[in-house]
Amino acid sequence: MNAPGAKWSVLLRDDARNDIATVASALMLTLHVSADEALRRTLAVRGLGSAEVATAEDVGEAEAIAARLQFLGLSPTLFQEAGR
Amino acid sequence: MSTPAMTPPVPARMAGEHAVAALREGRVVLTMSEDTAEVLRHLVVELATELAAPRPPSAPARRWWQHRDDQDLEYRLFPAVHPDPVVEARFGDERRAALRAEVLAAARRVLAVGSFSEVRIDPAEVPDWIAVLGHAQLRLARRDDLRVAARARRGRPDAVAVTWLVFVRGLLVTTVFPGLAGELRKLGAEATVRRSATGRRSAAHDLGSPRQRP
Numbered sequence: 001m002n003a004p005g006a007k008w009s010v011l012l013r014d015d016a017r018n019d020i021a022t023v024a025s026a027l028m029l030t031l032h033v034s035a036d037e038a039l040r041r042t043l044a045v046r047g048l049g050s051a052e053v054a055t056a057e058d059v060g061e062a063e064a065i066a067a068r069l070q071f072l073g074l075s076p077t078l079f080q081e082a083g084r
Numbered sequence: 085m086s087t088p089a090m091t092p093p094v095p096a097r098m099a100g101e102h103a104v105a106a107l108r109e110g111r112v113v114l115t116m117s118e119d120t121a122e123v124l125r126h127l128v129v130e131l132a133t134e135l136a137a138p139r140p141p142s143a144p145a146r147r148w149w150q151h152r153d154d155q156d157l158e159y160r161l162f163p164a165v166h167p168d169p170v171v172e173a174r175f176g177d178e179r180r181a182a183l184r185a186e187v188l189a190a191a192r193r194v195l196a197v198g199s200f201s202e203v204r205i206d207p208a209e210v211p212d213w214i215a216v217l218g219h220a221q222l223r224l225a226r227r228d229d230l231r232v233a234a235r236a237r238r239g240r241p242d243a244v245a246v247t248w249l250v251f252v253r254g255l256l257v258t259t260v261f262p263g264l265a266g267e268l269r270k271l272g273a274e275a276t277v278r279r280s281a282t283g284r285r286s287a288a289h290d291l292g293s294p295r296q297r298p
Contacts, residue, residue, distance in 0.1 A: 019250055020271075022218065024264055025257035029211055035263035039271070063179075066165045070183055071190075072211060073218025075163045075227060 008062035009079040010054040010069070012045045020046070026072040027053060030065060052079075103252050105259040112205040112259050114252070121200035124252060127220045127245055132191040134223065135184050158184065161222050191216045210260050214253060221249040 012023070020042055027038040031054055044051040053069075053076070056062035066076040102117045116124065138158055162180045166172040190212040197203050205213060224242045225232050235243035258265035 019254065021254045021257050021264060021268060022214065022250075024267075025214065025261055028261060028264065029214075035261055035267045038264065039267045043271075063165065067179065067183060070162050070165070071186055071215050073215060073222060076165060077167060078165055079167060 007081045008056040008059055009052045009081060010056065010062055010065050011050050011077045011079055012041075012053045012069070013075055013077065014045050014049045022072075023074060026069055026074050029072065030054075030068045050077075103248075103255060105255040107259055107262075108204075110207065112207075112210065112256060114200070114203045114205060114256060116200055116202075116252070118201060120248065120252075123245065124217075124220075124248060125195070125200045127224075127249065128191055128194055128216055131216065131220045131223055132188060132195060135188040135191065135219075138184065157223065160226065161187070161219055187215055187219050191219075205256070207260065210256065213256055217249050217253040217256070221246050221253075224249075 020039070023045070024035070024038040024042040027033060027041055028035060031038075033041070041051070041053045045053065054062075054065050056065060059078070059080075062078050066078060069076045102120045103115070105112055105114045107113075134157060158180055162183045164172045164176060165179065166175070193209070193212050194216045225246045232243045232246050236247045258268065
């Protein structure tokens with residue numbers, strides 16, 4: 001489940017496209033990024049249908065980010081990249 | 085669906101008469117008309133009731149399209165996180181139970197303020213409000229449901245309720261994060277310029293916060 005050296009990505013699906021403000025604010029609250037960075041990541045999700053909004057070094061950290069985003073009403077998914 | 089009749093119309097240019105938000109002394113002051121406040125509070129009560137006593141899993145699906153995860157409220161609110169179904173099956177129930185408890189606690193804290201007619205929200209309480217309004221919305225409509233606005237215009241109570249939940253949540257976050265509101269205004273202005281150049285109208289669902297609507 002947690003291959004050594006593998007990075008985890010937190011992806012967001014474009015399933016809340018009615019509400020840019022809420023998605024961006026959830027990213028600001030969870031990832032502590034600026035408004036323009038949160039908006040950039042939100043728009044990337046909208047443009048691609050699904051996009052990475054955060055990375056984590058291990059599955060625990062990735063799950064914690066995902067849980068926070070789910071608490072705020074978003075639907076993240078996790079993706080484990082190939083080991084380095 | 086027991087949402088009471090929505091007296092407020094679908095949020096539009098006149099929505100400011102029904103709900104406004106302002107920053108005062110570091111707190112968000114959310115003011116709503118009596119009927120808007122009553123309906124939104126009722127929606128949060130319903131959310132809390134369902135989270136406190138989750139229904140047993142629904143009967144097995146009879147049609148292939150009924151196999152969607154989001155037919156079940158808990159899966160709709162807290163969908164799978166792990167792409168590996170084995171991992172998700174192993175840890176998903178525990179995660180969903182924890183999140184359900186967390187959102188229920190947030191809903192109870194939000195309801196503890198009493199009437200929603202005038203609410204003063206500390207910055208630390210903002211995530212509770214965003215979570216609760218968001219999950220109240222997800223209770224009524226799927227995440228990828230892009231036809232809510234059209235149904236609301238036809239007066240469907242659940243869809244009107246969703247548009248109000250989105251509107252008030254948008255008011256809240258753009259008040260809490262003025263920098264985000266500024267970025268959204270820029271985005272809206274750029275979209276207007278693009279539309280003018282191409283002669284296209286915006287898609288009905290292409291809305292940021294209701295505040296950013298033209």
